[in-house]
Every structure is written in structure tokens, then in C-alpha cells.
Amino acid sequence: MTSVRRTEVYRELEDRLRARRGELRQAIQSGLQAMGEERLARDIGDVGDDGLASWIQDLQEVDLQRDTEELRDIEQALERIHAGTYGYCVDCGDEVAVARLRAYPTAKRCLECQELHERRGGARA
Numbered sequence: 001m002t003s004v005r006r007t008e009v010y011r012e013l014e015d016r017l018r019a020r021r022g023e024l025r026q027a028i029q030s031g032l033q034a035m036g037e038e039r040l041a042r043d044i045g046d047v048g049d050d051g052l053a054s055w056i057q058d059l060q061e062v063d064l065q066r067d068t069e070e071l072r073d074i075e076q077a078l079e080r081i082h083a084g085t086y087g088y089c090v091d092c093g094d095e096v097a098v099a100r101l102r103a104y105p106t107a108k109r110c111l112e113c114q115e116l117h118e119r120r121g122g123a124r125a
């Protein structure tokens with residue numbers, strides 16, 4: 001695969017990352033809003049079943065945390081695209097396979113380094 005082809009792929013991935021970033025920002029915003037409203041409702045004493053309410057809130061917090069982490073990964077990937085370091089493994093410096101980038105546009109490592117990283121107990125992606 002030539003470098004010209006990679007540039008085209010990166011442009012396509014950048015579009016996907018930007019679209020996903022927009023979705024996540026919206027999801028996080030409405031998630032925060034919903035949590036705020038729920039807290040307010042509970043403060044007022046509107047929520048009858050405290051157990052259920054806190055369970056729902058826990059779920060929302062898990063969602064929010066996951067969305068926030070994904071958003072952070074996307075921001076970092078977009079920064080790497082602009083810095084020209086996108087598509088290179090942060091560990092070994094080799095090019096990350098295009099198929100891997102298409103599957104995980106936020107991938108920081110090549111497959112070999114990622115597997116090594118996970119075996120050492122590191123996080124995914």
C-alpha cells in the first residue's frame with residue numbers, strides 16, 4: 001500500500017472520527033443533563049425507590065465514563081492525524097495495518113505491540 005493510499009484512508013477515518021466525536025459529545029451532554037435532573041428529583045423526594053434510582057444512576061455513570069474515554073481516544077487520534085503521527089505504532093514506530101485502523105480508528109499500536117501490551121495488563125485500544 002502506497003503512502004498516497006494511506007492519506008486517503010486517513011481522511012476517511014478522520015471523517016468517521018469527527019462524526020463519532022459529535023455523537024459522543026451529544027450523548028455525554030444529555031447523559032449529564034439526565035443525571036442532574038435525576039439528582040434534583042431525588043433531592044426533592046420525588047423518587048420513591050431509592051435502590052432503583054441509584055441503580056439507574058450507576059448505569060448512567062458507567063455509560064458516561066465509557067463515552068468520555070472514547071471521546072478522549074478520538075481527540076487524541078485526531079491530534080495524531082494533524083501532527084502526522086497517526087497510523088504509526090506508539091511502541092515500535094511501525095505503520096499500523098490499515099485493516100486495523102479501519103476496525104479501530106483510535107488504535108495507537110500495531111497488532112503485535114497491542115497484544116504484548118494487553119499481556120502485560122495494559123488497556124485495550
Ligand SMILES: [Zn+2]
Pocket residue numbers: 089090091092093094109110111112113114
Ligand atoms: Zn508496534
